[in-house]
Amino acid sequence: MKKFMNRAETLVTESLAGLVAAHERLVTFGADGKFVRRRSLRPGKVSLISGGGAGHEPMHVGFVGRGMLDAACTGHVFTSPTPDQIIAAIRETDGGEGCLLIVKNYDGDVMNFEMASEFVAAEHRIATVVVRDDVDPGGSKRSQGRRGVAGTLVVEKLLGAAAEAGWRLDELSALGESLNGRIRTMGVSLRGVTVPDTERETFVLAEDEMEIGVGIHGEPGRARVKFATADEIVETMLEAILGELVSERDEKLLMFINGYGGTPASELYLVYNTAKAQCERLGLTIARSLVGTYVTSLDMAGLSITVARLADRELSLWDAPVDTAALRWGD
Template sequence: MKKFMNTAQTMVAESVEGFVRAHEEFVVFGAERKFIRRHHLVPGKVAIISGGGAGHEPMHIGFVGHGMLDAACVGHIFTSPTPDQIVSAIEETDTGAGCLLVVKNYDGDVMNFEMAAEMASGRHRIEMVLACDDIETARAGDGRGRRGVAGTLITERLLGAAAERCVPIAELKAIGDSLSSRIRSMGVALTGVAVPHTQRTTFTLGPDEIEMGVGIHGEPGHSREPFSNVDTIVRRLSETILSDISRSADKGLLLVNGLGGTPPAELYLAYNSALGILSEHGVRIERSLVGTYATSLDMQGLSITLAFLTDEELSLWDSPVATAALRWGC
């Protein structure tokens, strides 16, 4: 397996250090390098904290900065950060208004963030919002609920923007919880993931096969299907999402996300296809985002995320943001 790295054991630490050094205008290391936080904390503002395993970059470290996250905790590849990391982030970023934890709905992430919240609850006011936008895990019927995937970005952006307006923590939690049924994602892959520390690929596809419903940790999906043209693939993703999402708000945000190994030209082609298909179903897309934001290392694949938002939420989306991965209005 060929990777641009020194060793698998040092890959994450060296990569994160490079990220911080490349983006010093936005971020610094927290205490003992246990997490990354925004360069300038805002007194009296609720701190928005997230995190997860490495291998999903630019999520979450690329979303630390004005209008989004105050801190991100990074675990080993596809492994949750430890409670100790999360507690340190809480201690350093709470400037008096409490901390809101945005947690992707995976067993390890939920367990460690809940443990950290309990450890810090005597000194800090803490609330938690679960990101659970993935269609696939609900279809599996295993009782675990939906995974948090690319739609987590939308939740983090809206909550980060609201926090900049000094919205109190109880209201922020209510916003985050209300988004849950209005954000849905589904992914497809042409290849599995080459994991550095195992030197193995998570799954192997034939030249004429695709994997529908993949996760961002290299998990296979619910079915292996014949390869087809992009319109057919994107129609399957989009119509599956439409069959499951709540349309309690009427204005759509469409995110086409690359999973690590898909070139921009293909992502824009998929966006164009999705836009037409959603229009056929009467969906009005008011905002769009296309790019590589929530990855699964080097997986050649993409995901479609649709969110139905209110006018106020669109205003939050449009407000200034300044992070390594997202920047507008500043």
């Protein structure tokens, strides 16, 4: 296995040091280097904290900054951050309005964020949104039901904009919970992910196979099927995604095509073009779009499609200015 690293055990700390050095205008390390936070914390707003294992970059550390997260806690590769990291982030970033924890629905993440919130409950007002945007994983044992995957970016962007606009903790929590029913994601992989510690792929596919419904930790999906054309793959994915979304009259669609780390941009844009055309044939309106490599699984060759049904209020939150290492638009 060839990777640009020194040792597997120092990969995460050295990578985080590089991110902070490259984006020092935006971020800095928190106490004892336990987390990455906004360089300029803003008093009087609810603090948004997320995190998870390394290997998903730029999520979550790349989304720390104005209009998104106030802090992100990173564990080792595909390993949840520890409660003490999360506690330190809460204590350092809470400006008096409380903290909202945005947690992907994986057992380790849920458990450790819950332990941290219980530990500081007497000192800080805490609310938690557990993101469950994955389509039905078909009996996966890696999570409590639907996993939190690429749709987590959408949740963090919308809640980050709302927090920046002065929404209260209870309002942010309510919006986060409502989004869980209006965002769905499905992934597909053409090659398993190679984990630095083991130097082995998490699963091996034949030349004519693909894995449908994969998660972002390299775990197998709901089915191993024959490889197909892009049009056919997208049709299969959209059928699963749209089958789980209930349309409301005033909602429009946000479509997010996300690369897993080993997929060229040209293929991501091809998939967006196909997915948009298929949705429009169904009479659906794609009002906003995002295409790129944002929620990765190290070097996995694959991608995910996220569809979110958003009302005008949420579209405005999506359009609101954001200034982070990985996402940046507006004033």
